Amino acid sequence: MSETRTDLQRQYDTLRARNLGLDLTRGKPSPEQLDLSNALLSLPGEHDYRDASGTDLRNYGGADGLTELREIFAELLAVPVAQLLALGNASLAVMHDSVVDALLHGVPGGSGPWRDVQDLAFLCPVPGYDRHFSICESLGIRMIPVPFVNGRLDLDTIARLVAEDPAIRGMWCVPMYSNPTGLVYTVEEVEALVGMPTAAPDFRLFWDNAYAVHHLTDDEPPVIDVLGAAATAGHPDRPLVFASTSKITLPGAGVAFLGGSADNIAWFRRHSAAQTIGPDKINQLRHVRLLKSADGVRRHMRAHRAIVEPRFAAVLAILERRLTGVATWSRPAGGYFISLDVAPGTAAAAIALAKEAGIAVTPAGSTWPHRNDLVDSNIRIAPTFPSIEELEAAIDALCTCVLLASAVD
Amino acid sequence: MSETRTDLQRQYDTLRARNLGLDLTRGKPSPEQLDLSNALLSLPGEHDYRDASGTDLRNYGGADGLTELREIFAELLAVPVAQLLALGNASLAVMHDSVVDALLHGVPGGSGPWRDVQDLAFLCPVPGYDRHFSICESLGIRMIPVPFVNGRLDLDTIARLVAEDPAIRGMWCVPMYSNPTGLVYTVEEVEALVGMPTAAPDFRLFWDNAYAVHHLTDDEPPVIDVLGAAATAGHPDRPLVFASTSKITLPGAGVAFLGGSADNIAWFRRHSAAQTIGPDKINQLRHVRLLKSADGVRRHMRAHRAIVEPRFAAVLAILERRLTGVATWSRPAGGYFISLDVAPGTAAAAIALAKEAGIAVTPAGSTWPHRNDLVDSNIRIAPTFPSIEELEAAIDALCTCVLLASAVD
Numbered sequence: 001m002s003e004t005r006t007d008l009q010r011q012y013d014t015l016r017a018r019n020l021g022l023d024l025t026r027g028k029p030s031p032e033q034l035d036l037s038n039a040l041l042s043l044p045g046e047h048d049y050r051d052a053s054g055t056d057l058r059n060y061g062g063a064d065g066l067t068e069l070r071e072i073f074a075e076l077l078a079v080p081v082a083q084l085l086a087l088g089n090a091s092l093a094v095m096h097d098s099v100v101d102a103l104l105h106g107v108p109g110g111s112g113p114w115r116d117v118q119d120l121a122f123l124c125p126v127p128g129y130d131r132h133f134s135i136c137e138s139l140g141i142r143m144i145p146v147p148f149v150n151g152r153l154d155l156d157t158i159a160r161l162v163a164e165d166p167a168i169r170g171m172w173c174v175p176m177y178s179n180p181t182g183l184v185y186t187v188e189e190v191e192a193l194v195g196m197p198t199a200a201p202d203f204r205l206f207w208d209n210a211y212a213v214h215h216l217t218d219d220e221p222p223v224i225d226v227l228g229a230a231a232t233a234g235h236p237d238r239p240l241v242f243a244s245t246s247k248i249t250l251p252g253a254g255v256a257f258l259g260g261s262a263d264n265i266a267w268f269r270r271h272s273a274a275q276t277i278g279p280d281k282i283n284q285l286r287h288v289r290l291l292k293s294a295d296g297v298r299r300h301m302r303a304h305r306a307i308v309e310p311r312f313a314a315v316l317a318i319l320e321r322r323l324t325g326v327a328t329w330s331r332p333a334g335g336y337f338i339s340l341d342v343a344p345g346t347a348a349a350a351i352a353l354a355k356e357a358g359i360a361v362t363p364a365g366s367t368w369p370h371r372n373d374l375v376d377s378n379i380r381i382a383p384t385f386p387s388i389e390e391l392e393a394a395i396d397a398l399c400t401c402v403l404l405a406s407a408v409d
Numbered sequence: 410m411s412e413t414r415t416d417l418q419r420q421y422d423t424l425r426a427r428n429l430g431l432d433l434t435r436g437k438p439s440p441e442q443l444d445l446s447n448a449l450l451s452l453p454g455e456h457d458y459r460d461a462s463g464t465d466l467r468n469y470g471g472a473d474g475l476t477e478l479r480e481i482f483a484e485l486l487a488v489p490v491a492q493l494l495a496l497g498n499a500s501l502a503v504m505h506d507s508v509v510d511a512l513l514h515g516v517p518g519g520s521g522p523w524r525d526v527q528d529l530a531f532l533c534p535v536p537g538y539d540r541h542f543s544i545c546e547s548l549g550i551r552m553i554p555v556p557f558v559n560g561r562l563d564l565d566t567i568a569r570l571v572a573e574d575p576a577i578r579g580m581w582c583v584p585m586y587s588n589p590t591g592l593v594y595t596v597e598e599v600e601a602l603v604g605m606p607t608a609a610p611d612f613r614l615f616w617d618n619a620y621a622v623h624h625l626t627d628d629e630p631p632v633i634d635v636l637g638a639a640a641t642a643g644h645p646d647r648p649l650v651f652a653s654t655s656k657i658t659l660p661g662a663g664v665a666f667l668g669g670s671a672d673n674i675a676w677f678r679r680h681s682a683a684q685t686i687g688p689d690k691i692n693q694l695r696h697v698r699l700l701k702s703a704d705g706v707r708r709h710m711r712a713h714r715a716i717v718e719p720r721f722a723a724v725l726a727i728l729e730r731r732l733t734g735v736a737t738w739s740r741p742a743g744g745y746f747i748s749l750d751v752a753p754g755t756a757a758a759a760i761a762l763a764k765e766a767g768i769a770v771t772p773a774g775s776t777w778p779h780r781n782d783l784v785d786s787n788i789r790i791a792p793t794f795p796s797i798e799e800l801e802a803a804i805d806a807l808c809t810c811v812l813l814a815s816a817v818d
Contacts, residue, residue: 138683274547282662
């Protein structure tokens with residue numbers, strides 16, 4: 001606050017000379033977090049390849065995934081096990097392929113393939129997850145950004161848009177510890193989303209519950225039963241629920257899940273039958289052996305929290321010290337990100353300064369469709385991967401860049 | 410030969426009373442074959458998670474797949490390592506997704522998405538692989554069956570069709586030990602396919618080298634360098650090469666590969682970037698540790714052969730004894746199938762009789778598009794999964810059904 005432009009420029013020049021080489025770009029677990037799952041590297045063990053029913057999991061088949069693993073995550077995700085599939089290594093692929101199936105074939109309750117919808121559009125609460133937006137961009141789907149208002153979903157605008165425009169067929173939702181804001185949807189918000197009238201009868205909520213068990217405090221809110229709420233509201237097919245173990249066990253070597261109404265699950269099954277004979281059931285067995293039960297997952301996530309929570313605290317302490325009164329930021333109770341809002345019109349400049357000083361931050365605008373932050377204000381901070389020392393150096397440096405970018409002469 | 414209809418009916422009634430419960434439907438490895446790869450169940454080991462360059466494979470990244478594994482299969486598949494990607498657990502998914510990418514985005518050298526091509530069509534040599542045809546059927550692509558002539562590709566018809574019809578954009582090819590005929594393409598045939606003029610500039614050979622190392626004799630022909638031949642012919646982008654370890658290690662828990670020209674690989678990478686952050690690199694490391702080298706794969710495949718070859722011999726001996734003069738069949742030098750051609754108009758009836766007697770055979774017509782064998786003659790036999798005793802009982806029973814179906818009163 002009391003730092004002058006000259007002070008800041010001097011700090012920045014020193015910083016640049018050090019060329020830190022730090023990376024805050026992606027939500028990657030740290031090596032210590034990965035160590036928690038090292039047992040996967042030798043599981044299930046040389047003589048362990050049958051499921052509870054005696055089926056040899058080494059061979060083809062079993063498109064729905066391993067029942068034992070589906071049971072564990074059915075409890076955690078509040079999805080009936082019959083309506084939960086355990087699939088490949090990435091929920092991103094399940095989301096992508098669901099949108100592709102909708103484009104090419106249409107969805108239950110619809111009147112044809114979405115590719116035939118003129119000006120097909122998805123609602124995108126912003127700031128949001130860049131890879132959701134990349135799916136739409138890659139597939140030529142129009143994105144309508146809907147900024148959060150006071151950190152919460154703008155339900156009035158969302159309800160008005162879907163009621164008016166039949167071309168809106170989808171909306172991206174991260175209901176727990178949203179990427180990047182940390183927002184947790186309330187029961188009332190969930191009920192509003194599954195209940196609101198929509199011009200399109202086949203409107204879908206792409207419900208990415210990526211951080212369902214990724215708590216950072218003693219308060220561990222249960223997952224809201226979105227499928228039950230949707231059925232009660234008379235729109236059972238509206239939500240498609242996605243999740244994965246990417247930030248529970250090993251990213252890239254985990255298991256993805258799809259939950260939905262019986263009709264949606266039958267629809268996904270039918271189209272994926274042309275794409276695959278089945279998921280990697282041995283890897284699913286590995287996960288059953290490591291995690292054991294829903295409580296096993298909860299214990300495992302508390303071990304993550306012990307590693308992750310001090311990193312979030314370190315970032316928040318520095319933001320507090322250096323940016324109070326200059327910027328605002330989220331204080332998430334879970335998930336992987338801190339969302340920093342700097343003075344409008346200065347985020348890109350701050351990120352460019354950081355880059356020149358050797359600190360990689362998620363590119364400016366990444367949290368908006370087409371990487372175009374209309375306010376030029378949002379910076380996504382991913383605190384998990386660096387060591388605390390590196391993280392503190394990087395965040396302190398980023399603060400200098402934020403202050404310098406917004407300093408007036 | 411000397412069996413009368415009454416004899417055959419009596420044999421069949423006995424058979425039916427026994428209700429054998431045998432399954433010849435799918436090309437699945439036997440449990441003994443799977444045992445060859447049981448080391449995968451505890452590999453790579455708890456402290457082994459870095460590649461040769463030191464990268465921690467437990468975390469996100471590495472979309473091209475593990476270099477060490479790509480090097481092994483580059484040698485076996487005759488594809489330069491820079492043009493070979495190691496991907497997920499199923500080459501079927503890579504084929505499906507390649508066709509989807511072509512539909513939605515078009516391919517290098519083309520003039521737009523294939524979904525805009527009126528009457529878009531693929532050539533389908535028949536008998537062929539049912540799951541290739543399912544991809545086309547699922548995606549609404551017209552299939553033009555081109556029957557083999559004397560067991561070889563009908564190159565004259567193929568060349569004429571692709572020269573005349575710009576709607577033909579693809580052709581399914583299994584160049585080694587074709588499913589189900591066992592055909593191995595010659596260098597001349599490969600050169601004809603990559604060199605023939607096509608009305609569509611973006612015609613693609615979907616080159617499924619699923620059985621590249623799956624020899625059943627001492628003659629182990631090397632894989633033909635289709636990418637080199639295509640480049641020499643001036644059509645470097647024509648082949649897309651697919652392969653997997655499904656029938657090398659564990660089906661469903663293996664690794665798929667995509668090979669192609671630099672432009673095709675860049676094209677696939679670009680579109681898959683919206684779908685996934687990367688494949689399961691830990692599973693790829695497992696495969697490197699098990700297989701070690703191209704020679705390691707060759708040794709591993711000889712161990713498979715020791716298990717599989719007697720099964721093929723048992724089937725051929727029974728066919729010889731019971732169906733000589735009545736039917737014809739392939740005598741494959743590799744791969745997973747024996748293709749049996751019975752009297753035209755009797756295959757479906759024979760398969761129905763077998764089913765009633767408790768012997769599951771791949772459904773009638775499966776080796777033709779839309780399960781519609783226009784000659785009603787082809788039966789695909791998958792000898793690998795049952796024990797020799799079960800296999801002999803099942804094939805003997807199938808022969809009775811074939812004879813009964815074609816017996817005249």
